[in-house]
Ligand SMILES: Nc1nc2c(ncn2[C@@H]2O[C@H](COP(=O)(O)OP(=O)(O)OP(=O)(O)O)[C@@H](O)[C@H]2O)c(=O)[nH]1
């Protein structure tokens with residue numbers, strides 16, 4: 001099928017266009033680097049159907065990350081046409097790539113001047129006819145989240161395609177090939193772990209191009225041609241843009257303040273505490289007021305009555321509705337423990353993502369993150385991991401060096417609990433006291449810092465300076481926000497339910513067939529002697545292989561002391577990443593890395609758990 005490519009700098013709205021034009025929902029969030037792979041969908045124009053491709057954003061045709069390399073490869077593959085999305089609030093930044101493509105690649109293009117609502121808010125007006133004349137192609141003003149300008153864009157695209165030459169567009173012009181050759185650069189991203197220059201198409205010691213985006217989003221490119229593009233982009237943006245002298249609005253002033261230490265850090269602490277408070281408080285309330293009464297008074301009695309009415313007492317009945325019965329535990333653990341927190345978490349996190357607050361946190365915490373060996377920008381992926389480690393690890397494709405990818409992935413696997421796991425930890429620890437919950441959080445932070453410092457020493461390579469563009473602070477579009485939320489919750493249930501049910505099934509079989517007792521005796525030296533937990537706690541280690549939250553949930557059945565709960569929580573925090581994470585580690589890195597992380601997490605979980613038990617017991621004996 002004939003290909004049309006969506007191109008542009010990061011965070012300009014490409015994925016919103018893609019979702020609207022193809023009907024396939026892809027994630028859009030208000031930070032650069034949301035899309036890290038490509039997505040293809042069908043788009044109807046008149047009586048023809050085309051293949052529309054959404055790719056990661058890139059500032060130039062020199063890849064600075066694995067994600068950017070994908071976009072560049074698609075341009076080089078010679079699409080029939082390009083929909084180039086420009087950001088009306090940062091025209092200079094988006095025109096740089098537009099000019100490079102126009103000059104060096106002969107691909108028919110239609111430009112969407114997007115985010116015009118935000119530009120209006122900021123008092124920025126752009127002379128669209130003049131811009132169109134200068135670019136030599138149609139430019140249409142759009143507000144992608146409201147689908148404004150889409151009809152016009154589509155009809156001009158259709159026209160452009162009709163006038164396009166029959167032969168596929170040239171992949172790269174002679175000029176581009178020459179410039180690539182002059183610096184030995186093909187626009188590829190080399191993910192060689194052992195080299196410092198593992199990321200860039202050209203090493204900075206060559207006549208090469210080194211992309212360096214400063215905190216304010218200003219981009220410097222040391223290559224003469226590149227500098228020329230930046231200058232041209234700046235000049236053109238200035239020529240077509242008019243900015244009113246009015247004071248910036250409240251939202252823009254707040255957005256600016258959020259990246260300064262004062263009042264940015266107090267605001268950040270407030271946002272973190274408030275978010276945690278909302279998730280814990282609302283999740284607990286939902287559980288206590290609605291979900292637990294529903295499960296205990298209606299659902300479980302219903303299934304118990306149903307099965308006891310026709311199944312005689314014995315192992316089968318116990319597997320279904322006994323102490324670890326599938327029709328008891330699946331509701332208590334999945335519906336009762338996990339789902340309420342996951343829903344509230346997604347409400348809060350999606351809002352933070354779409355508002356553009358996460359990159360602001362990254363800027364604020366850049367200094368601290370740098371001391372840990374990664375750049376502030378990686379904080380976004382680390383925070384994504386609270387939702388689920390899988391997209392977070394995939395998201396590290398936007399990292400600018402291989403070391404950064406590996407560091408962030410390791411930190412996530414060791415010390416960032418996903419919300420499913422966190423929800424069980426919250427329920428488990430807050431049943432005892434808030435102090436226990438706080439102790440687990442502080443310990444998680446200590447583990448996070450220790451793992452980062454250690455990984456920084458072990459992994460070779462380097463980490464780049466902060467590469468982040470601070471986006472506009474936005475009030476998320478209501479429709480887009482709820483749609484994304486709904487899709488995420490649906491996706492969670494769709495993907496997590498199967499493995500969670502499998503874990504519940506394994507638990508019932510192990511308990512009722514006596515295998516659990518057998519294992520408990522067998523592993524007594526480890527569970528009781530070393531970790532100080534009851535033998536039955538081994539169930540947590542077995543189920544934790546399937547999913548992370550299942551490495552905590554079985555502990556709820558065991559009447560543990562607060563100290564034992566603490567040990568259980570720390571073991572589970574450090575313990576194995578779940579099966580899906582293992583799969584994604586093998587895919588994104590290699591089997592060796594996946595096995596290495598699995599072994600290290602397991603050994604460290606058991607080691608740290610045992611040390612805490614013995615040191616704690618010793619201290620208690622002195623008191
Ligand atoms: N107010 C407003 N927000 C928009 C508009 N277009 C997109 N957005 C928002 O801008 C953010 C970025 O949109 P994405 O579609 O993720 O941008 P992208 O270009 O695909 O970004 P990358 O994948 O990171 O390159 C999201 O929060 C969108 O909801 C617009 O016209 N107006």
Ligand SMILES: [Mg+2]
Pocket residue numbers: 014015016027028034035055056057
């Ligand atoms: Mg995108």
